[in-house]
Amino acid sequence: MSDPRFTIGEMCEAFSVTPRTLRFYESKELLYPQRIGQKRLFTKSDRARLKLILQGKRFGFSLEEIRQLLELYNIDDQQNTQLTRTYELGLERLAAMKAQRDELTNAIEDLTEQLSWVETALNERRLKAAE
Numbered sequence: 001m002s003d004p005r006f007t008i009g010e011m012c013e014a015f016s017v018t019p020r021t022l023r024f025y026e027s028k029e030l031l032y033p034q035r036i037g038q039k040r041l042f043t044k045s046d047r048a049r050l051k052l053i054l055q056g057k058r059f060g061f062s063l064e065e066i067r068q069l070l071e072l073y074n075i076d077d078q079q080n081t082q083l084t085r086t087y088e089l090g091l092e093r094l095a096a097m098k099a100q101r102d103e104l105t106n107a108i109e110d111l112t113e114q115l116s117w118v119e120t121a122l123n124e125r126r127l128k129a130a131e
Helices: 008-015 019-027 044-058 063-074 080-130
Strands: 034-036 039-042
Touching: 008 019, 008 039, 008 044, 019 039, 019 044, 039 044, 044 063, 063 080
Parallel strands: none
Antiparallel strands: 034 039
16 A cells, blocks of 8 residues: 655645745755656655644744754664754754743833833823813
């Protein structure tokens, strides 16, 4: 029994991406669909890779980082190198995301204070104008 193959339309529907996105990932050597004429057919492996690509993008990894991590799968060490490098990059990305969150939290607090000050100033001016 051969592995199932998926059309570009089936992949787009399953992962909520566009054909252009799949062609782009193919051009960046992240996906390797089988080509039959103009038709692209994707394997279960391609589906797994696409899931990892989209997850990596969601976490803020660059396409080059994702490509390098995916290529480590082919090293014959039971994915130890891939898992180790993924873990290291994940820790770095998590630290960066937490720093971004903290910066955003501070900016929200500052803006809230500024808006409160402006609201108070506007209310005072309205009261003076009504006198």
